[in-house]
Amino acid sequence: MKPNRLFLYFALSLGSALMLFPLWWMFVVSLSTPEDASAAATTSAGGALKLWPKNWLFSNYPQALAKMGSGTPWFGFLDAASNTILITALCVLGQVLSCSLVGFGFARMRFRGRDGLFLLMISTMMLPAQVTMIPLFILFRTFGWIDTILPLVVPMFFGTPFYIFMFRQFFAQIPEALVEAARLDGCGALGVWWRIMLPICRPVIAITAVFTFVFVWNDFLGPLIYLHSEEQMTLAVALNSFKNQYGDFRDAHLLMAASIVTMLPCIVLFFVAQRQFVGGLSLGAVKG
Amino acid sequence: MHSFWTGLALAGRWLVGSIAVALFLAAIGWIGHRALYRTGVAADQIQLTVVHWGDDDEDKIVAALVSDFEKENPDIRVKRVNPGQAAAVNTKLQTMFASGDPPDVMQLGYEKVADWGSKDLLLDLEPLLAADSAAKVPNALNLADFFEPVINCFRYDGKRVGRGALVGIAKDFTTAGFYYNKDLFRKAGVEFPKDDWTWDDFIAAARKIARLDGCYGAEFVTWEAMVRLYIWTEGVDFANEDFSEFRLKDPQLIGTLARLRSWFHDPAEVRTFFSAKTQLETGEDLFLSGRVGMSGPLGRWKVPTFRLIKDFDWDFAPLPRGKTQANGIFTSAWAIAKDSPHHDASWRLVRYLCGKRGQELSCGPGLAIPTMRTVAESELFIDPAQKPERDDAYLAMVPVARTIDWPSDPRYLHTLRTILETLLKTGALSAGDAMARVDRDWSAIRADQPVATPIAWGRLGLWLGLPTLAALALGFAAWWRGRPGKHAFAEERAGLLVISPWLIGFILFTAFPVLMSLLLAFCDWSGLNTIDKARWVGFANFTAMFKNETFRKALGVTAIYVLFAVPVGQLAAIGAALLMNHELKGIGFFRSAWYLPSVLAGVGMAVLWKWVFDDQSGLLNEFIRILSPLISTPLSWVGISLPTFQNIGWLEKDAERYAVAAFVIIGLWSIGGGMMIYLAGLKGIPQELYEAASIDGAVAWRRFTNVTLPMLSPVIFFNVIIAIIASFQVFTQAYVMTGGGPGDATRFYVVYLYNAAFDFHQMGFASAMAWMLLLIVLALTVLVMWGSKRFVYYEALKS
Incomplete structure (x- = not known):
């Protein structure tokens, strides 16, 4: 293997630049003065594309965050951030536990109807979310869950087909001898899952956790529909309200600052988990 | 060296991990603190929910009013919901109404009056007004204090907007006209618009300004309401008063629209019009750049933005006249849900929001005209210190301004909107073809009255339920009969137990909603009332x-x-x-x-x-322009010349x-x-x-x-x-x-x-x-x- 390294680096860097450029642009705008920001956002107004911040106005950040929500300064942001963190943490926990358990069941337990049920589960992946949106709302309302975090969190404890599928593929590859050994040591099904399976499937757990984190963190429609009061809002919804309140090009710098703060956890998490992630996928966890 | 980097990476991961844990604990702490210490609703208080929209300025006004209202009315707590733009408000309201849990008070746009009024969701406010004046309530609203045409925008009699029950009290309004750049007018040697200027004056001015270097004559907003104002000035309309009869084949209508289209797309019109798009969502505004002569038809809402202009002088002119002078009223109101359990408290709130103080506050940012005449005609609104100079031009149009009414079925409006966009923005249709298409679509909507019958729950249950039950029973019987030995059966039960989270979740969160939506696919249901109001239509939807x-x-x-x-x-x-x-x-x-x-x-x-x-200076077009010689130059060597790249x-x-x-x-x-x-x-x-x-x-x-x-x-x-x-x-x-x-x-x-x-x-x-x-x-x-x-x-x- 001796590909032209220079060319490879060139292609990789060019691609990275294209991919990261928008993010950088947001960052530059977020540090600008209101005048520069509106010039950058109103391109046809002759605004030039600025690649380097003229001023490093980090004060835009506290200013933007303090303005979130409509009550006491900072409360809107602190409420939204806390809610989002709590919801996301619970969702990740629920998703990892339920999907690994169910995936384990489909991979390693023997019962009649297993393959049929598995096929059923796979086919539900094709269902557009729009089909179930309104009926689900009615259901959660009968439970009295509206304006609580329950409609967002509880379903996560019942598994999601995509991740169950991934766990199942992974578990199916684990040598039977390992499971037998545990059984002989007196482990029940739950024991095997908890003591043997979970510890060795860390890559899949990482993928599930990261994907779930990103999805829940960015989810807009769910919180919009199920949460009413401002106290309960998540960051995605708060950011959208923020956009509508400050979406005018006049406040582009504030909008970008708020957007970046909202995206930051996803970016950090991604860079930290990146190794696990790539390693996990390469274990063949998702082979059709 | 290697161990150093590994150590650093490990330390980094630890750091991120500890920060994450700390953030999580802080979040729990904050939420716990909130639950314990922030004042909630006391047992003897009424909780009202208000859904409204608006940017920061408007939000602050509502927040201030609500907080004062709460001080004056300690028995009422108000929960404000401001999802931001109108689309989010709609989704929000829809889910709230569908769940039978509507907000008590909501902001209602003029264009939704027929739609919402026809669904019988809104409370008639006239009796409440009458009761107030009978009881001599000190801060009672008197409709005579308001602009009558504006109030009438929120009347609906079951067929037409403009008369009948009062479903909302207008909070503010505007008429439409053109904002113009005085400097460009002077530079091009064009007279400033007079109050009775005509479309000919308008287009002549636009053409002259377009000849200035790098400038556009005008920006014409193609929203359906604005186009309607434009055709009203020529004395034509899309339909008769109650939309029972369409007038889309009227040659005069087609001619009027063809003229507008030609200003956009006629090759002879070089830079007369800029793109039809000037919506806020693009985040750009050409008028602000000082390179466009006129921008409109637009309402008062642009004023806060335009007041930031420092580089040139501008003002507002009324809508040009055609055969006649016409205008429309853009407004929103406070309305009360019929199903709200707190009509009295809601009405007290609406009375306060629409009262004198609310009207005066709304003058502040300058983005709307108060609906109370005394306030609108006071110095608060006609503020000589602030731009535009011609505040009175908005008010002068009120006598010729009409209710911009639309049929109650929102599909009429939507169809018209998309076809007008195709006509004016992309120019893909001629005026005649566009109106013929509107005619077809509107006729189809009118004819679309499926025979709806109550859902025959009994028969449905029998047809669907019995086979399902039978299948389930058979399946279970087969499963039970074929059960293996004791040991294997234990494993089987364990297996089912292990996958039970998904199984339960599937039944609750997938199977049930899917079946329900399948049922709905054969029904007619607005989603604005509870689901028991759904009607069976068979395959009509398909x-x-x-x-x-x-x-x-x-x-x-x-x-x-x-x-x-x-x-x-x-x-x-x-x-x-x-x-x-x-x-x-x-x-x-x-x-x-x-x-x-x-x-x-x-x-x-x-x-x-x-x-x-962006088509003018977007990154992609720039990129293509730079790269295009790479292809066209070699081709020109072999004698093939490509046309020069035009902005896409x-x-x-x-x-x-x-x-x-x-x-x-x-x-x-x-x-x-x-x-x-x-x-x-x-x-x-x-x-x-x-x-x-x-x-x-x-x-x-x-x-x-x-x-x-x-x-x-x-x-x-x-x-x-x-x-x-x-x-x-x-x-x-x-x-x-x-x-x-x-x-x-x-x-x-x-x-x-x-x-x-x-x-x-x-x-x-x-x-x-x-x-x-x-x-x-x-x-x-x-x-x-x-x-x-x-x-x-x-x-x-x-x-």
């Missing part, structure tokens, strides 16, 4: 679907998108994965960088893409041809997910295969076609299916960026489905569409599966 031109267009646009997005996206992802499959230093960084965009979602992205695809209006005037391409390009930006999965597949190919191939003398390309591709084929198969499913459901970007327009150019399937559910209140039709989508995707998946048998190589099946 037959209506295929007769519906917009549906066919949406399906077509989506199919084209899938046809391009899936192969292009998958090829790019495979290419990226091949690049990433080299063990280079820093490859982790590159992988992360390429993947990162897939992790990000958000409003910032939409703003950004708008800017990339990706999402605007050339949207019919290029909008789908734009979305395919956007999709390329998030190939990271597919790339990662392909990379995993590449990593899974045993190295020995490559070695064996090399020994056999295979060159790189042969190794790729004979080893990589076959070994990767299951992953390709998996990704293609996922991509097809995802591409058919493309929604968020289109919804946020273009809202389906211009015309129907980007009205993807799910966008239209969303329109049907939340804009047209046709839950049944939307459910039918969702089911149709499911069938289409299912059929395609089966097709791909069947077609792939020859190409997909399964290691497991060979052994």
Whole structure:
């Protein structure tokens, strides 16, 4: 293997630049003065594309965050951030536990109807979310869950087909001898899952956790529909309200600052988990 | 050295981990503190929910009013919900009404009066007004203090807007006209608009200003309401007063519209008009740049923005006249839900919001005209210290301003909007053809009155329930009879127990909603009242679907998108994965960088893409312009000359041809997910295969076609299916960026489905569409599966 390294680096860097450029642009705008920001956002107004911040106005950040929500300064942001963190943490926990358990069941337990049920589960992946949106709302309302975090969190404890599928593929590859050994040591099904399976499937757990984190963190429609009061809002919804309140090009710098703060956890998490992630996928966890 | 870096990475991970834990604990602490200490609603207090929209300035006004109201009325607590833009408000209201839990007070736009009024959701406020004046309430509202035409915008008698029950009290309003750049007028030597200027004066001024270097004559807003004002000035309209009779074949109407279209698209009109788009969502405003002479028809709401202009002088002029002078009233009101349990408290709130103090506050930012005459005619509104100078021009139009009424079925308005966009923005239709199409669509909507009967629950239950029960019983019996020995049976029970979370979740959160939506697909239900109001219509929703031109267009646009997005996206992802499959230093960084965009979602992205695809100075057009000589120069050597590159209006005037391409390009930006999965597949190919191939003398390309591709084929198969499913459901970007327009150019399937559910209140039709989508995707998946048998190589099946 001796590909032209220079060319490879060139292609990789060019691609990275294209991919990261928008993010950088947001960052530059977020540090600008209101005048520069509106010039950058109103391109046809002759605004030039600025690649380097003229001023490093980090004060835009506290200013933007303090303005979130409509009550006491900072409360809107602190409420939204806390809610989002709590919801996301619970969702990740629920998703990892339920999907690994169910995936384990489909991979390693023997019962009649297993393959049929598995096929059923796979086919539900094709269902557009729009089909179930309104009926689900009615259901959660009968439970009295509206304006609580329950409609967002509880379903996560019942598994999601995509991740169950991934766990199942992974578990199916684990040598039977390992499971037998545990059984002989007196482990029940739950024991095997908890003591043997979970510890060795860390890559899949990482993928599930990261994907779930990103999805829940960015989810807009769910919180919009199920949460009413401002106290309960998540960051995605708060950011959208923020956009509508400050979406005018006049406040582009504030909008970008708020957007970046909202995206930051996803970016950090991604860079930290990146190794696990790539390693996990390469274990063949998702082979059709 | 190595251990140093590993140590650093470990330390970094620990740091991030501890910060995460600390943040989590802090979040719990904050929420706990909030639950314990922030004042909630006391037992003897009434809680009112208010849904409204508005930007920061408006939000602050409502917040201030509400907080004062709470001080004066300690027995009432008000919960404000401001989801921001009107679309979010609609989704919000829809779910609240559908669940039987409507807000007590809500902001109602003038264009929704017939729609909401006809659903019988709003309380008639007239009796409350009468009761107040009878009881001599000190701060009672007196309608005589208000502008009468504005108040009448919120009357609805079951057929027409403008008379009948009062469903809301107008909070503020505006009429429309043109903002003009005085400096450009002087520079071009054009007289300032007079109060009775005509369209001829208008277009003459625009043409003169267009001759100035780099300037545009005018920016003409093509919203349907503005176009309606324009045709009113020529004494024509789309239909008669109550929309029972359409006048779309009227040659005078067609001529008037053709004139407007020619100002946009006639080749002789060089820069007379700038793009028809001046909406806030583009985040840009050409008028502000000082390069456009006039901007309109627009209302008062532009004033706060324009007041920031420092570089040139500007003012407001009334709408030009044609055969006659005309104008319309743009307004919103406070309304009370009929189903609210707190009519009295809600009315006290509305009375306060519409009262004198509220009216005076709303003058502050300058974005609307108070509906109370005394306030509007006071110095508070007509503020000589503030621009525009001609505050009185808005008020002078009130006598000729009419209620901009639309039929109660929102589909009329929607159809008109998209066709007008096609007529004026993209110019793809002539005025005659456009009106003929409106006529067809409107007639189809009028004829679409399916026979609705109450749902025969008993019969339905019998037909569906009995077979289901029988099947379940049979299945269970078969399962029970075939149960294996005691030991195996224990394992079986354990297995079912282990998968039970999914099983329960499936029944509750998938099977039940799916069956319910299947039922809805055969029903007519607005989604604005509780589901027991649904009516059975049989297959009417499905037959209506295929007769519906917009549906066919949406399906077509989506199919084209899938046809391009899936192969292009998958090829790019495979290419990226091949690049990433080299063990280079820093490859982790590159992988992360390429993947990162897939992790990000958000409003910032939409703003950004708008800017990339901008037709005047967007990044993409610049890029193509720079690169185009690379192709055209070599061709010119061999005698082929290509036309010089013209700016492409990706999402605007050339949207019919290029909008789908734009979305395919956007999709390329998030190939990271597919790339990662392909990379995993590449990593899974045993190295020995490559070695064996090399020994056999295979060159790189042969190794790729004979080893990589076959070994990767299951992953390709998996990704293609996922991509097809995802591409058919493309929604968020289109919804946020273009809202389906211009015309129907980007009205993807799910966008239209969303329109049907939340804009047209046709839950049944939307459910039918969702089911149709499911069938289409299912059929395609089966097709791909069947077609792939020859190409997909399964290691497991060979052994």
